[in-house]
Amino acid sequence: DTGVSQDPRHKITKRGQNVTFRCDPISEHNRLYWYRQTLGQGPEFLTYFQNEAQLEKSRLLSDRFSAERPKGSFSTLEIQRTEQGDSAMYLCASSFPRGDYGYTFGSGTRLTVV
């Protein structure tokens, strides 16, 4: 499989618990992005990495959210003390740095906080 992989596909958690998602990008892509998508909305930018460096974080990314890409390959997104408002689809994408390249998206992780 040469696409972007995300794990798990679905996660149901109780409010207050911590969750961690994983994204494996296309191996040749050195940029990796995290987005959040809620029903009826477009993907909202959260953060992105170039190799292992986190270059930008959205204001949407509160202190409860942290993302890492320690070796410049896969990335993890952790949400601490989950809230019901965190329920969403979390999307990962990867690309080359050049602006004329589109992103390749994964299938997403659907988080439900109960």
Added chain:
Amino acid sequence: AQSVSQHNHHVILSEAASLELGCNYSYGGTVNLFWYVQYPGQHLQLLLKYFSGDPLVKGIKGFEAEFIKSKFSFNLRKPSVQWSDTAEYFCAVRHNDMRFGAGTRLTVKP
């Protein structure tokens, strides 16, 4: 930062009707423009993109889009829609990272 507006929230058409979905962006510098499609239960897929040259770009499945710089617009068109085009369509603009519009849900009635 760049932003994207899609004015049509939900469009309903009959098969064979023509389609035009509006997209306007705000950013003063050089941007690259994209349309993505999300079929029910599937991930986002690239329909087409513009980065330079001919402002009329053709994508997959008979879709095309026209970049009008003076209007900051990048509208998506298809001359004759099919039932299988039922999906959510997202316009996006990329400078450093990509920002998406809220999406337009297209329903094509058979």
